Amino acid sequence: MERLLASRALHRLSYGELLVHTPDPFGDWASGRYDRLARAELASVGLRPGTGVRRS
Secondary structure (H helix, E strand, C coil): HHHHHHHHHHHCCCCHHHHHHCHHHHHHHHHCCHHHHHHHHHCCCCCCCCCCCCCC
């Protein structure tokens, strides 16, 4: 899921928006460091990691 969100961030967000979350967005992607990019994508739609619906 993190990789998918990171890919979405790279495709949807401006470079400036990405730089708010990571100093090297494309380096992060190339190195498999998806966490900051995934958080950028979540933040762009008003979500935070770990705020999903809990199922019992």
